[in-house]
Amino acid sequence: xxxxxxxxxxxxxTYKLNDVAEVGHTDxxxxxxxxxxxxxxxxxxxTVKVWHLSPSKxxxxxxxxxxxxxxxxxxxxxxxYIVSGGADNFLVVWHMNTHxxxx
Numbered sequence: 001x002x003x004x005x006x007x008x009x010x011x012x013x014t015y016k017l018n019d020v021a022e023v024g025h026t027d028x029x030x031x032x033x034x035x036x037x038x039x040x041x042x043x044x045x046x047t048v049k050v051w052h053l054s055p056s057k058x059x060x061x062x063x064x065x066x067x068x069x070x071x072x073x074x075x076x077x078x079x080x081y082i083v084s085g086g087a088d089n090f091l092v093v094w095h096m097n098t099h100x101x102x103x
Contacts, residue, residue, distance in 0.1 A: 023060040031074045044071030062099045067092045
């Protein structure tokens with residue numbers, strides 16, 4: 001089984017991203033956005049994954065899928081919305097709190 005073995009240093013805390021392959025993307029990751037303990041990843045598998053970083057592990061909180069028809073190229077977020085951009089030439093807006101499709 002392939003696992004991540006990346007050390008990411010954020011301030012004084014070190015996060016080891018391993019053992020996430022079981023819930024990770026099924027294709028290459030094309031974009032990442034990190035703010036505090038929230039990490040978003042966008043992938044060629046047409047999904048956005050919302051992760052929570054804790055000092056002891058990385059937890060998958062939600063997979064956003066079903067809207068994009070081709071792989072994703074970009075992801076960004078603020079306190080209200082997540083925006084994903086895909087090779088299908090669409091921008092999709094999701095609610096940050098509920099993770100539901102907004103527009």
